[in-house]
Amino acid sequence: MSESAAEKIQSIETPEGTFTLRLVLDDLGSIYPGMIRYTVEVLRGAETVYTYAINTYESARQGSLFDTRAAAEIVFARLAHDVASRPHLYTRPRVFTRPLPGTGTADVVILQGSPRRFGNSAKVASWCDDEAARAGLSSRVFFLQEMEIRSCIGCYVCYDQGYCPVDDDMPEIIRALESASVLVVCTPVYTGTVPAGLKAVIDRCQWLHAREKILGREVRARGLLVAVAGRRGTEPFVCVTGVVDAFMGNLGIRPAVPVLIGDLDRARDVEKIGGVEDDVRAALRALLAPRDEG
Numbered sequence: 001m002s003e004s005a006a007e008k009i010q011s012i013e014t015p016e017g018t019f020t021l022r023l024v025l026d027d028l029g030s031i032y033p034g035m036i037r038y039t040v041e042v043l044r045g046a047e048t049v050y051t052y053a054i055n056t057y058e059s060a061r062q063g064s065l066f067d068t069r070a071a072a073e074i075v076f077a078r079l080a081h082d083v084a085s086r087p088h089l090y091t092r093p094r095v096f097t098r099p100l101p102g103t104g105t106a107d108v109v110i111l112q113g114s115p116r117r118f119g120n121s122a123k124v125a126s127w128c129d130d131e132a133a134r135a136g137l138s139s140r141v142f143f144l145q146e147m148e149i150r151s152c153i154g155c156y157v158c159y160d161q162g163y164c165p166v167d168d169d170m171p172e173i174i175r176a177l178e179s180a181s182v183l184v185v186c187t188p189v190y191t192g193t194v195p196a197g198l199k200a201v202i203d204r205c206q207w208l209h210a211r212e213k214i215l216g217r218e219v220r221a222r223g224l225l226v227a228v229a230g231r232r233g234t235e236p237f238v239c240v241t242g243v244v245d246a247f248m249g250n251l252g253i254r255p256a257v258p259v260l261i262g263d264l265d266r267a268r269d270v271e272k273i274g275g276v277e278d279d280v281r282a283a284l285r286a287l288l289a290p291r292d293e294g
């Protein structure tokens with residue numbers, strides 16, 4: 001959570017009523033070291049009709065020509081001028097944040113990270129989907145390859161207002177993750193780590209991290225990784241487990257012991273490895289069982 005302080009306040013009388021401009025500083029150092037967010041708010045009476053925010057991670061260093069504080073001051077001055085000269089544009093809230101679509105209500109969210117629609121990860125995802133249904137829970141499988149998900153551009157705008165400016169299919173995933181109680185990641189190992197499409201989703205979930213930190217929400221979800229690899233042994237999974245652990249940790253999701261299935265170069269088909277389906281189902285069942293989390 002952040003510490004807020006109004007740095008500057010200006011009142012503007014217009015034919016449309018009295019407007020107040022506020023420059024608010026939020027210390028987000030508890031989220032990222034040294035992160036400061038400046039928000040310029042325009043209020044008409046008590047109603048906020050416009051906000052602009054910028055943080056120190058998205059702009060130039062302090063002391064440079066347009067450091068974060070200077071940028072916020074410039075916006076403040078321009079808005080003061082604009083409100084005074086065109087107050088009719090500020091009589092109603094101007095909302096630029098896109099609402100998240102759908103209700104997002106699925107108890108279990110399954111991210112299927114393989115580009116292969118009918119491969120091993122997809123098979124594992126179908127077992128998990130079925131196991132959720134057997135437990136009487138709703139579930140949703142996201143076939144990431146079939147979605148338009150672009151890479152994170154590292155703009156840090158999500159720490160300003162809790163949304164991502166990149167326009168693609170990501171809001172659906174964010175909405176689903178926000179309300180899920182269990183997250184399952186099904187993925188193959190690609191060159192030692194997760195496929196690019198899944199990595200893009202993982203990076204873009206920084207948005208959810210920002211939302212939760214800014215809103216001060218506590219996440220109680222649990223997570224399961226099921227990974228498949230061509231080679232035998234534990235070595236192919238070292239990086240994948242690290243990446244997915246970091247992903248879940250970032251979102252406050254508690255990861256269970258992962259199910260790691262190797263030797264698929266030989267077996268080709270995960271269904272041909274005896275006992276694996278039972279292992280996957282049992283691992284998920286253990287997470288779905290109701291428990292008192294205190």
Ligand SMILES: Cc1cc2nc3c(=O)[nH]c(=O)nc-3n(C[C@H](O)[C@H](O)[C@H](O)COP(=O)(O)O)c2cc1C
Nearest residue numbers: 114119120121188189190191192229230231236264
């Ligand atoms: C581009 C690519 C990279 C791969 N890299 C690895 C790897 O580093 N280690 C490994 O054990 N298997 C690797 N594999 C094999 C896959 O992990 C394996 O075939 C897996 O079962 C595929 O899962 P899927 O059917 O869900 O796509 C790779 C496969 C591909 C296509």
